[in-house]
Amino acid sequence: MTRLHYSALLYLLLPFTILKLLWRGLKQPAYLEHWSERYGFYNQAASQPLIWLHCVSVGETRAAKPLIEALLDQYPAHQILLSHTTPTGREASEQLFPKEKYPRISRCYLPYDTPDAVKGFLKHYRPTLGLLMETELWFNLIASCKAQAIPLLLVNARLSERSARGYAKVGKLSALGLANLSAIAAQTEQDANRLNALLGNANKATVMGNLKFDVTPPADEAERGRYLRGLLGLKRPIFLAASTRDGEEALILEAIAASGIDNLLTVIVPRHPQRFDEVAMLLTKHHQAFCRRSEFSMGTVAGDIPNCSVILGDSMGEMFTYYAACDVAFIGGSLLPLGGQNLIEASAMGKPVLIGPFTFNFSDATDSAVQAGAAIRVHNSQELAEKLSDLMNNVEARKAMSDAALSFSKSASGATQRLMELIAKYLPNK
Structure with a gap:
């Protein structure tokens, strides 16, 4: 596939994006907002030189926080533009970087990758300067940056074997896109090898x-976690099923x-907020006594929380709080073939x-954590039950x-400093 064929296909699909946004908007109304940005039309203007960082959704936005903080510190004359693809990514950036505290940060949606919208x-x-987080190969965007002499770096890049096979199917297009990037900073040796291949x-x-x-928990999260733990029960075993x-x-x-x-309290936090109600229905179907996190605030006293065996974590931006409050955590997306x-x-x-x-x-990261003794891999729900029981009944094992x-x-920290040294090669003036 050539870039011309790729662009023609995108133009053919473009009318259907309206239907896609409408369909997604039924479950997540935020998809109905800021439509013009998705087609390359913007209202807000930059009054200073601008560093642009693309973070698709929540995970990339949270991961970018130490880098964004470093950019703000090292380049005080620049604004930071965060572009996103999903409403949850945009909402995460608003929570992490509120306007009153971070006036130099603005946000928008990255447009669909048609030549006109990108231009x-x-x-x-x-x-x-442009920075693409993780694996975002938008071929017209990359070509336009190259044509306009805008340095564009792929940072924190990762490429699974499955994704590598997908990009290999459009080999020449992928190779040209990667070649037109100014630099590629991979997470691991395996990622670098796949990208170089x-x-x-x-x-x-x-x-x-x-x-x-390099992401450090916010200063107040440990305290919020202790408070939440007090609400849920200091002596009650708490299991967190995250994402x-x-x-x-x-x-x-x-x-x-x-x-x-005995007396186990499970906190279930779905990865996608549009599934909160769906999971609530599932809990009802399974006759689980549950309450929603949104039903009580940090000002609630312990006696006001209904007696339940499951908490539905239907709040945003509290993952560190949930981790701080639990005894053992399970990381979602990994019991089914979803990649974790x-x-x-x-x-x-x-x-x-x-x-x-x-x-x-x-x-x-997962293999390294298992080898370090920080994580245990389970292969099905039965093993999850066994390992959870073992840990909850063994204080020494949990401490270790x-x-x-x-x-x-x-x-494994230090990536931010290495990336800042790389960025300085393309944006030397503070």
């Missing part, structure tokens, strides 16, 4: 580590029923981690895993 985006904002075994992609290891995906909640309910743990979610935040909070067999999206998690998290 509209670049013409309006005129960034001095798409380039024809070049050595353009270099290993600089994973930004998520669960469709189909996993039923398996988790099977596991907690089979675990035999990242366990680094849990490790940074010093929590023992259970994780399923399907972790191809974060294979290196907690210590290993903290050591594992600290040992």
